[in-house]
Amino acid sequence: MEIKNNKENKENKENKNKINMPKFNLSWLYLIILVMICSLWFTSESGSSSRVVSYDEFQSYVEKGYVSKVVGYDDNTVEAYIKQENLSAVFKEDTDRAKRYPVVSSEAPSRESFGEFIQKERDASHFDGSVSYQKRQNFLSNLFWQIFPLLAMVLFFVWITRRMSGIGGGGGGIFSVGKSKAQLFEKENSVKVTFKDVAGLAEAKQEVQEIVEFLKEPQKYTELGGKIPKGALLVGPPGTGKTLLAKAVAGEADVPFFSLAGSDFVEMFVGVGASRVRDLFRQAKEKAPCIVFIDEIDAVGRARAKAAAMGGNDERENTLNQLLTEMDGFGSNSGVIILAATNRVDVLDKALLRAGRFDRQIHVDLPDLNERKEIFGVHLRPIKMDQNVDIDLLARQTPGFSGADIANVCNEAALIAARRQKKVVGKQDFLDAVDRIVGGLEKKNKITTEEERRSIAIHEAGHATISWLLEYANPLIKVTIVPRGRALGAAWYLPEERQITTKEQMLDEMCATLGGRAAEELFIGRISSGAMNDLQRVTQQAFGMITYMGMSDKLPNLCYYNPNQEYSFNKPYSEKTAELIDQEVQRMINEQYERAKSILKEHQEGHNQLAQQLIEKEVIFAEDVEQIFGKRKWASRSEEIMSANEISKEYKEAAEKAQEEKDQKPKDEPKKEGDA
Numbered sequence: 001m002e003i004k005n006n007k008e009n010k011e012n013k014e015n016k017n018k019i020n021m022p023k024f025n026l027s028w029l030y031l032i033i034l035v036m037i038c039s040l041w042f043t044s045e046s047g048s049s050s051r052v053v054s055y056d057e058f059q060s061y062v063e064k065g066y067v068s069k070v071v072g073y074d075d076n077t078v079e080a081y082i083k084q085e086n087l088s089a090v091f092k093e094d095t096d097r098a099k100r101y102p103v104v105s106s107e108a109p110s111r112e113s114f115g116e117f118i119q120k121e122r123d124a125s126h127f128d129g130s131v132s133y134q135k136r137q138n139f140l141s142n143l144f145w146q147i148f149p150l151l152a153m154v155l156f157f158v159w160i161t162r163r164m165s166g167i168g169g170g171g172g173g174i175f176s177v178g179k180s181k182a183q184l185f186e187k188e189n190s191v192k193v194t195f196k197d198v199a200g201l202a203e204a205k206q207e208v209q210e211i212v213e214f215l216k217e218p219q220k221y222t223e224l225g226g227k228i229p230k231g232a233l234l235v236g237p238p239g240t241g242k243t244l245l246a247k248a249v250a251g252e253a254d255v256p257f258f259s260l261a262g263s264d265f266v267e268m269f270v271g272v273g274a275s276r277v278r279d280l281f282r283q284a285k286e287k288a289p290c291i292v293f294i295d296e297i298d299a300v301g302r303a304r305a306k307a308a309a310m311g312g313n314d315e316r317e318n319t320l321n322q323l324l325t326e327m328d329g330f331g332s333n334s335g336v337i338i339l340a341a342t343n344r345v346d347v348l349d350k351a352l353l354r355a356g357r358f359d360r361q362i363h364v365d366l367p368d369l370n371e372r373k374e375i376f377g378v379h380l381r382p383i384k385m386d387q388n389v390d391i392d393l394l395a396r397q398t399p400g401f402s403g404a405d406i407a408n409v410c411n412e413a414a415l416i417a418a419r420r421q422k423k424v425v426g427k428q429d430f431l432d433a434v435d436r437i438v439g440g441l442e443k444k445n446k447i448t449t450e451e452e453r454r455s456i457a458i459h460e461a462g463h464a465t466i467s468w469l470l471e472y473a474n475p476l477i478k479v480t481i482v483p484r485g486r487a488l489g490a491a492w493y494l495p496e497e498r499q500i501t502t503k504e505q506m507l508d509e510m511c512a513t514l515g516g517r518a519a520e521e522l523f524i525g526r527i528s529s530g531a532m533n534d535l536q537r538v539t540q541q542a543f544g545m546i547t548y549m550g551m552s553d554k555l556p557n558l559c560y561y562n563p564n565q566e567y568s569f570n571k572p573y574s575e576k577t578a579e580l581i582d583q584e585v586q587r588m589i590n591e592q593y594e595r596a597k598s599i600l601k602e603h604q605e606g607h608n609q610l611a612q613q614l615i616e617k618e619v620i621f622a623e624d625v626e627q628i629f630g631k632r633k634w635a636s637r638s639e640e641i642m643s644a645n646e647i648s649k650e651y652k653e654a655a656e657k658a659q660e661e662k663d664q665k666p667k668d669e670p671k672k673e674g675d676a
Contacts (some may be wrong), residue, residue: 051091051104058106062121066090068129072114079105081129193247199378200371200403201241207232207362208245211337212253215289229359230327231338233297235345236364239404242341245364246293249339256290258283262299262340265319273300273319281326281336288335297340303349320349327357366402368497369395375403379410386426394430399495409433438492440485448488455520456481457614458607459530460489462519463512464620465607466599467493468629472508475632477648479610480619488530503551510538511592511599518596519607538592542585552584603629622648 474493
């Protein structure tokens with residue numbers, strides 16, 4: 001205890017002995033310059049003030065011969081320079097000061113009278129000095145034009161320094177341009193996101209949680225001979241939660257967390273990227289154990305070009321080389337783990353993905369049905385919902401949606417409810433939000449002629465008819481001819497969530513997609529531009545089936561897909577094969593087009609009834625189609641069909657309820673200003 005007290009007393013004495021020197025500030029320099037200017041003014045000859053006398057006294061000094069020189073100014077002010085031998089007679093007790101500037105000044109009645117007086121004294125031999133006439137100059141103006149150029153240069157230098165400070169990042173100006181831009185999160189400024197805020201992603205969270213535990217309790221793994229992993233790469237489509245998962249790591253870990261984007265390494269100056277990588281790892285080593293997160297690493301980790309003429313970027317490659325060296329060089333980076341995220345893993349350099357650098361790849365895929373329920377549960381927490389909202393229905397209705405899409409659905413539903421002056425968000429608001437995101441904004445006031453409406457109805461009825469009659473086509477939810485976004489009409493389906501797709505399933509989907517164009521040709525007698533999007537989709541699908549999946553009769557079991565062909569300008573097949581591919585694509589599409597026409601001819605009456613209902617109601621649901629064609633009979637598709645029918649029923653009930661509320665509103669309550 002005594003040793004501790006002695007140590008504290010010693011430290012206190014040392015602190016007292018230290019001189020607290022104030023930090024230098026640029027304002028001091030400006031103050032010093034101002035003081036120097038003032039001192040020069042008061043000590044200079046021009047800065048001394050002359051003695052002011054009356055014009056009678058001025059005349060008497062000239063008459064007595066005390067004046068050696070006279071100066072007249074344009075403002076009738078006159079100055080007389082007194083001879084040294086007469087200073088005591090004029091200035092008396094101020095003789096010593098007057099020796100530096102022996103001048104008296106006065107104001108003459110006019111320049112003419114002053115000239116006459118001087119000439120009279122010359123003639124009387126009382127004054128033999130020189131006479132000059134000058135223009136009065138403003139001292140402040142002269143000082144301004146003398147100091148302004150220097151001051152402007154100083155201000156310009158300060159402005160340039162601050163601008164370069166913004167470019168380089170940090171407060172060090174141009175000298176900090178090579179410093180890392182990583183944002184450091186520690187306990188006092190930690191991220192408030194935890195694994196509880198990340199719904200779904202069970203496998204990815206388990207992988208990341210293992211890394212966090214390794215940093216918290218390394219002995220648990222090192223006792224068995226395990227080594228800490230160097231890095232983990234989060235891979236997945238946009239919006240699936242890669243960055244959110246990294247934020248959760250920052251919130252869960254009790255270690256420092258560095259966060260930055262891959263583009264932060266890229267700069268206009270040569271060598272800056274590599275310098276920032278070195279500075280980042282230097283800071284990380286000082287804070288070890290810690291985690292470094294690099295978002296969108298493909299900005300700096302893209303595969304290096306094999307030839308300079310093929311678009312290689314020396315600065316980016318130098319940055320990548322430095323990153324590779326820091327991750328697995330001669331130096332030891334124990335306790336530093338690199339997390340990175342990208343949705344373009346195919347363009348990354350192979351050296352970055354080898355074992356010892358990014359030891360594991362964590363795939364963050366689109367959420368399935370159960371994961372979508374969890375994600376909805378997270379994003380619906382702050383929303384005031386109606387009790388009738390079914391989360392299971394919303395999850396089934398949004399296949400293929402990412403976490404960001406689901407968050408957008410919840411936010412859009414709240415906005416729609418607020419726009420409708422509601423106190424809570426209801427089922428119809430969520431259904432409209434899904435339609436808004438999938439199809440775009442509804443445009444009921446878009447001008448269309450009766451002929452155009454009939455053409456759109458026949459087109460959409462063609463899609464609905466064929467999708468209802470084919471085994472592997474996606475189950476129908478509803479069909480509408482109300483314009484949304486850039487589409488004049490649309491059919492809503494419930495895609496099956498499957499991991500692999502067979503050739504028969506793809507051909508049925510292609511046939512259903514071509515049903516709109518086939519219906520136009522059969523029942524109108526002419527085709528229109530409305531099928532352009534359908535043709536684009538089937539062309540890409542047919543090309544992918546033939547060139548990538550080997551689903552062609554003449555080109556079986558061949559795949560011409562090359563993930564490393566980003567900088568390649570050559571096709572991986574000959575011109576003869578290219579012609580054969582074109583023929584196979586055309587043959588496949590033509591076969592499905594003729595198939596669609598034959599199905600529509602066989603069910604012409606049902607198609608016409610469906611089109612007429614579309615013209616009358618504008619929106620029809622699966623129940624309406626079932627009344628015309630009967631129930632779908634495919635046993636293998638019963639579960640998906642039942643789910644689609646349930647969603648369609650919910651759509652219809654919500655639409656009918658909304659229409660009833662709209663019809664009752666003018667009767668029950670006064671119409672508010674702004675209501676439609």
